[in-house]
Amino acid sequence: MAGAGGLRAPAGRTTSHPRGSDRANSMNEPLNPDSLGIDTLGVRAGTLRSEFMEHSEAMYLTSSFCFKSAAEAAERFANSEEGFTYSRFTNPTVSMFQSRLAALEGAQACMATASGMSAILSVVLSSMQAGDHLVSSRSIFGSTMTLFSNIFAKFGVETTFVDATDLNAWRAAVKPTTKLFFVETPSNPLTEVADIAAVADIAHNAGALLVVDNCFCSPALQQPIKFGADIVVHSATKHIDGQGRVLGGAVLGTHDFIMGKVFPLVRTAGPTLSAFNAWVLLKGMETLSLRMERHSASALALAEFLESHPAVARVYHPALKSHPQYEVAKRQQSGGGAIVSFELKGDTPAQQRANAWRVIDRTKVCSITGNLGDTRTTITHPYTTTHGRVSPEAKAAAGIGEGLIRLAVGLESVEDLKADLLRGLQG
Ligand SMILES: Cc1ncc(COP(=O)(O)O)c(C=O)c1O
Numbered sequence: 001m002a003g004a005g006g007l008r009a010p011a012g013r014t015t016s017h018p019r020g021s022d023r024a025n026s027m028n029e030p031l032n033p034d035s036l037g038i039d040t041l042g043v044r045a046g047t048l049r050s051e052f053m054e055h056s057e058a059m060y061l062t063s064s065f066c067f068k069s070a071a072e073a074a075e076r077f078a079n080s081e082e083g084f085t086y087s088r089f090t091n092p093t094v095s096m097f098q099s100r101l102a103a104l105e106g107a108q109a110c111m112a113t114a115s116g117m118s119a120i121l122s123v124v125l126s127s128m129q130a131g132d133h134l135v136s137s138r139s140i141f142g143s144t145m146t147l148f149s150n151i152f153a154k155f156g157v158e159t160t161f162v163d164a165t166d167l168n169a170w171r172a173a174v175k176p177t178t179k180l181f182f183v184e185t186p187s188n189p190l191t192e193v194a195d196i197a198a199v200a201d202i203a204h205n206a207g208a209l210l211v212v213d214n215c216f217c218s219p220a221l222q223q224p225i226k227f228g229a230d231i232v233v234h235s236a237t238k239h240i241d242g243q244g245r246v247l248g249g250a251v252l253g254t255h256d257f258i259m260g261k262v263f264p265l266v267r268t269a270g271p272t273l274s275a276f277n278a279w280v281l282l283k284g285m286e287t288l289s290l291r292m293e294r295h296s297a298s299a300l301a302l303a304e305f306l307e308s309h310p311a312v313a314r315v316y317h318p319a320l321k322s323h324p325q326y327e328v329a330k331r332q333q334s335g336g337g338a339i340v341s342f343e344l345k346g347d348t349p350a351q352q353r354a355n356a357w358r359v360i361d362r363t364k365v366c367s368i369t370g371n372l373g374d375t376r377t378t379i380t381h382p383y384t385t386t387h388g389r390v391s392p393e394a395k396a397a398a399g400i401g402e403g404l405i406r407l408a409v410g411l412e413s414v415e416d417l418k419a420d421l422l423r424g425l426q427g
Contacts, residue, residue, distance in 0.1 A: 033045060033103050038219070039289050041100070041104055042100070042104060042220070042286055042288050042289055043285075043286045045102075045104070046096045046097070046100035046101075046102075046103060046282075047096060048092065048095075048096060057096050058093065059093050059275055059279040060087075060092045060275050062091075063086065064086050064087065065083070065085055087272070087274075087275060089263070089266060089267035089272065091278070092275075093275040093278045093279050094274075094278040096278070096282055097112055097250075097278040097279075097282050097285075098111065098112050100282060100285050101234070101240070101250050104220070104223075105214070105219045105232055105252045106219075106223050106225050107225055107252035108254050108255040108258070109253065109255045109257075109258035110251070110258065111250065111251045111258050111262040111263055112236075112272075113248070113250060113251065114248065114271050114274070115235065115247045116141075116213075116215060116233065116234060116247075116248075117143055117249070119235070119250055120144055120147060120211075120213070120249075122266055123180070123211055123231060123262065124147075124180070125269070126261040126262050126264070126265040127180060127209070128152075128157050128179050128180060130155055130157065131156055132157050132158075132177050132178075132179045132180075133158050133160070133177040133178045133179065134148060134157060134159045134160075134181075134182060135159070135160050135162060135178055135182070136159055136161055136182040137161070137162060137163070137164030137183045137185075137187060137192070138161035138162060138394070139164060139188070139398045140187060140398075141184065141215075142382075142386045142388070142390050143389075144184070144213070145161075145387075145390055145394065146389055146390070148182075149161075149394075158177075160173040160175075161397075164184075164187060164192050164193075164194040165192055165193070165194060165195075165324070167195070167202065171202050174202070174208070179208055180208055181199060181203040181206075181210045181211065182211045182213070183196075183211070183212055184212075184213040184215070185212060185216075185217075185224075186217065186318050186329070186339065187216075188215070188216065188339070188372075188386070189316075189339065189341045189386070189387075189404065189406040190341055190398070191216070191316045191318050191323070191336075191339055191340075193323070193325035193328050195325075195332075196210075196228060196229055197227045197332075200227065200229055201228065204228070210229045210230050210231070211230070211233060212224035212231070212232050213234075213235075214232050214233070214234060215233075215235045215238050216238075216337050216338075217333055217337050218234075218238075218292055218373075219288075220289040220293075220334075220335075222332055222333045222334070224332075225253075230253055230254070230257070231252065231253040231257065232250075232251075232252040233251055234252075236281050237249070239288065239291070239292065239338070239373035240281050240285060241280060241281055242287065242291050242374065243284065243375050244371055244374035244375070246277040246281065248281050249273070291375070292335060292338075295337065295409055295410070295411070296336050296338065297335075298409045298410075298411070298412075298414050299317055299336060299337065299339065299340050299407075300317060300320070301414045302340055302407065302417055303316075303319070303336075306340065306342045306421070307320065307322065311344060311345055311355070311425045311426075311427065312342050312344065312425070313343040313403065314342065314343045315342045316340070316341040316342065317336050317337075317340045317341075318336040319335065338372065338373065338409045339372065340406075340407045340409060341382075341404060341405065342404070342405055342407070343404050344359065344404075346402075346403050349402040349403075352401060352403030355403060356381055356402065356404065357381065359421060359423075359425055360379050360380075360405065363423065363424065364420060365419075365420040366378065366407070366417070367379070368380075370385050371408070372406070372408030373408060374408065374410055375410050376410045376411075376412070377407060377408065377409050377410035378407070378408045378410070379406070379407055379408075380407075382404055383395060383401065383402050407421075
């Protein structure tokens with residue numbers, strides 16, 4: 001597990017580097033994560049070197065680790081001796097990923113998972129049981145909604161969905177059995193911004209923990225733990241990779257929560273991040289804050305352009321002054337992020353869909369794909385894709401209509417993206 005800041009060998013077992021040289025470890029020792037900026041942490045936090053003194057992190061593609069003796073194997077399996085055992089739950093490359101992400105989020109510890117969905121699954125499975133209750137914002141990623149309302153419901157975990165921005169709704173949803181609050185902020189796809197500090201207060205007064213899905217901002221723009229969140233989950237598939245290559249996820253929180261609850265679950269159930277993917281994600285983190293700055297600036301420029309177009313009914317981006325939670329976003333985010341959603345005008349839902357599909361189909365630069373957080377701009381029709389399995393009623397409650405398009409703005413020239421959208425906007 002990652003130690004705070006991730007720069008020194010932690011108390012937890014999974015970041016230890018049994019064959020790392022003294023020099024490698026001593027190189028890391030003087031760095032104090034509290035005094036380092038996010039750009040430095042993204043590049044250097046968590047690096048541990050083997051005796052070969054490789055500069056770039058090594059990729060440990062091995063399913064298991066050898067022991068010097070039967071006694072050592074017994075100690076490792078009993079967790080009474082530090083070291084690596086089996087890559088379902090301990091691998092040096094994955095440990096480096098965990099340490100670096102923990103440093104970026106300002107978390108005590110991190111457990112990597114195979115995807116964002118398995119991170120969310122691991123939080124709920126490790127901290128709830130039949131009869132428990134979850135309060136979640138209702139404007140969330142479609143699979144998260146399906147996981148809560150269809151799959152967990154089968155096992156007796158009940159979910160109440162609320163408007164993320166309505167503090168009274170969060171308060172009113174609390175039951176004696178409430179164990180977790182879950183919020184995605186900004187939300188997918190409408191970029192609703194929840195006030196993390198205020199929601200954390202309500203959760204804590206109810207004796208519950210607040211989980212924040214920090215996928216849209218990444219730690220480069222928002223660190224929810226600073227505002228009172230207890231647990232952060234990531235789809236590392238998105239901005240942390242940033243180049244659309246691999247799937248990954250992570251759960252971050254206190255050392256006690258991660259080691260005491262999430263680690264035993266991942267060790268046993270195996271929703272594990274591979275060493276290969278961890279290595280790719282380590283490289284992604286090195287450019288994260290640079291990319292997020294550019295994604296945010298380009299997205300805002302496109303949002304302003306779309307806001308002034310007569311075919312567009314409404315634009316959603318947290319850094320637009322017209323965004324209903326603009327002030328909250330300014331307080332807790334250092335940038336608006338890459339996502340711009342916009343609604344096309346149209347007299348009927350069928351007309352709105354036709355207009356949205358025309359804009360999507362006429363693009364040549366944007367990729368028509370469901371992913372986000374890539375160097376390449378992606379364009380999506382949430383109603384029929386990412387939220388296709390969500391019931392029409394739930395989509396209506398979440399404000400996802402037929403005319404809605406989600407753009408995840410990449411790193412291309414903004415003028416090229418404007419021209420790409422204009423082809424379909426002009427009818
Ligand atoms: C906000 C959010 N959370 C979680 C996920 C799930 O992540 P993954 O696809 O890595 O399982 C996604 C995927 O798009 C997402 O947008």
